[in-house]
Amino acid sequence: MTRAExxxxxxxxxxxxxxxxSVRIVVTDPSVLARSTCLLRRWLAAVEVxxxxxxxDSEVCRIARSGATTHSISPLLRDLVTTAIAAATISQGxxxxxxxxxxxxxxxxxxxxxxxxxxxxxxxxxxxxxxxDLQEGVLGMPPRTLLDFGAIGxxxxxxxAAESISRAVGCGVLVSLGGDLRAAGPPxxxxxxxxxxxxxxxxxxxxxxxxxxxxxxSSTLHRRLGYKREHHIVDPLTQRxxxxxxxxxxxxxxxxxxxxxxSTAALVCGAGAPTMLTATGLPARLVGTDGNLIRLGxxxx
Amino acid sequence: MSPxxxxxxxxxxxxxxxxxxxxxxxxxxAVAAIAAESSAAVASPSTSSQTTxxxxxxxxxxxxxxxxxxxxxxxxxxxxxxxxxxxxxxxxTSSGS
Numbered sequence: 001m002t003r004a005e006x007x008x009x010x011x012x013x014x015x016x017x018x019x020x021x022s023v024r025i026v027v028t029d030p031s032v033l034a035r036s037t038c039l040l041r042r043w044l045a046a047v048e049v050x051x052x053x054x055x056x057d058s059e060v061c062r063i064a065r066s067g068a069t070t071h072s073i074s075p076l077l078r079d080l081v082t083t084a085i086a087a088a089t090i091s092q093g094x095x096x097x098x099x100x101x102x103x104x105x106x107x108x109x110x111x112x113x114x115x116x117x118x119x120x121x122x123x124x125x126x127x128x129x130x131x132x133d134l135q136e137g138v139l140g141m142p143p144r145t146l147l148d149f150g151a152i153g154x155x156x157x158x159x160x161a162a163e164s165i166s167r168a169v170g171c172g173v174l175v176s177l178g179g180d181l182r183a184a185g186p187p188x189x190x191x192x193x194x195x196x197x198x199x200x201x202x203x204x205x206x207x208x209x210x211x212x213x214x215x216x217x218s219s220t221l222h223r224r225l226g227y228k229r230e231h232h233i234v235d236p237l238t239q240r241x242x243x244x245x246x247x248x249x250x251x252x253x254x255x256x257x258x259x260x261x262x263s264t265a266a267l268v269c270g271a272g273a274p275t276m277l278t279a280t281g282l283p284a285r286l287v288g289t290d291g292n293l294i295r296l297g298x299x300x301x
Numbered sequence: 302m303s304p305x306x307x308x309x310x311x312x313x314x315x316x317x318x319x320x321x322x323x324x325x326x327x328x329x330x331a332v333a334a335i336a337a338e339s340s341a342a343v344a345s346p347s348t349s350s351q352t353t354x355x356x357x358x359x360x361x362x363x364x365x366x367x368x369x370x371x372x373x374x375x376x377x378x379x380x381x382x383x384x385x386x387x388x389x390x391x392x393x394t395s396s397g398s
Contacts (some may be wrong), residue, residue, distance in 0.1 A: 005349050011392060025393045153397065178398035186380040198397040206391065210384035218398020254385050283383045300385045 011172070011188045018044060019052075019154070021178030022067055024166075028172035028188045036065040036173060043161040044177075048075045049194050051149045053100055060100070063139070064146040071139045078137050080149055080156055083257055087152050088129040096236035098127045099140070100148025101235055106241070126239060144199035150232065156218055157262035158182040179217030179263075180190040183209055196285065198222075198248040205285060206251075207300050212283065216259035218267050220244040220289075233267050244289055245270040252283040252299070 133140035166185030199206035266273035
């Protein structure tokens with residue numbers, strides 16, 4: 001069904017807080033909102049059990065504590081690792097799931113305040129995504145490596161959830177996890193209109209998703225790590241929080257993982273981000289730390 | 302073939318391999334499309350059934366990125382375009398995370 005053919009009722013939405021951000025689901029058929037919400041909660045719970053570095057019982061934390069070098073992993077973690085490796089590849093390591101080790105160390109005071117991951121991470125050398133070996137559901141990597149899907153985890157969840165829920169309920173679905181947003185199925189008659197704004201007072205942009213189905217926004221203005229309150233974007237190469245050139249980078253694409261990979265990579269890339277993003281051809285919007293606003297790839301003014 | 306060209310070739314092959322695997326895992330062509338070196342390389346990603354991945358043997362320095370932008374390998378893709386809103390009734394907000 002195309003947008004022109006859709007003549008149903010106005011979209012309806014549910015929203016709640018999770019993972020220190022806001023979850024929102026919008027469906028084009030109000031009669032399936034309750035079921036869609038239930039399905040989304042299940043998806044997010046499943047991802048959390050596998051990938052949260054804040055839950056001592058999560059699969060990634062258990063793997064990090066085990067001290068082993070090979071692990072038989074769940075299908076969902078396999079898919080997450082595969083996706084994360086692809087993100088690391090196309091970003092040339094700017095988005096790397098192995099930064100969990102250093103992020104956890106930087107974030108120690110926060111963990112002690114209640115989100116204790118029950119991992120004590122010390123490594124002698126820098127572990128990178130090159131050290132990950134995934135074969136037939138068996139994950140190999142240096143001992144005590146804590147995988148961190150903070151970059152693409154929500155995007156992965158948004159992609160998977162939106163696609164599967166739309167198929168299950170048979171209507172258009174939009175899933176938003178903080179900055180990571182994915183639409184699937186037929187859009188409403190007026191399209192999916194999205195406000196892109198990091199936080200109140202920051203520059204705002206209202207856009208129609210058009211031919212894109214996903215937008216991801218990465219920011220250095222939000223989460224903070226540890227007692228130094230450094231922002232949470234860590235450069236895998238330096239193993240330190242980046243020196244930000246941008247407050248916010250938003251990218252539109254046809255999957256949220258793709259959009260998030262480039263928005264995160266742009267923050268890590270720094271001053272060279274516009275050149276990098278221009279070559280992708282994707283619509284992108286960058287808000288500099290100096291307030292400079294750059295639109296690329298046909299991002300609407 | 303010079304060592305540099307050989308390394309570039311291996312890196313390109315690895316990108317395509319990982320992208321294909323990701324597309325198979327996620328059911329999406331997006332990562333494959335954005336990473337592929339050529340349109341031929343992404344012609345049939347959904348048919349990939351490969352489930353074994355290992356790249357330890359082709360490890361490259363993370364310093365690669367200082368000499369080669371990932372953008373050099375990304376191809377502009379048609380069909381991903383935003384539009385000005387046709388109404389002010391917003392469906393959701395993409396805030397930073």
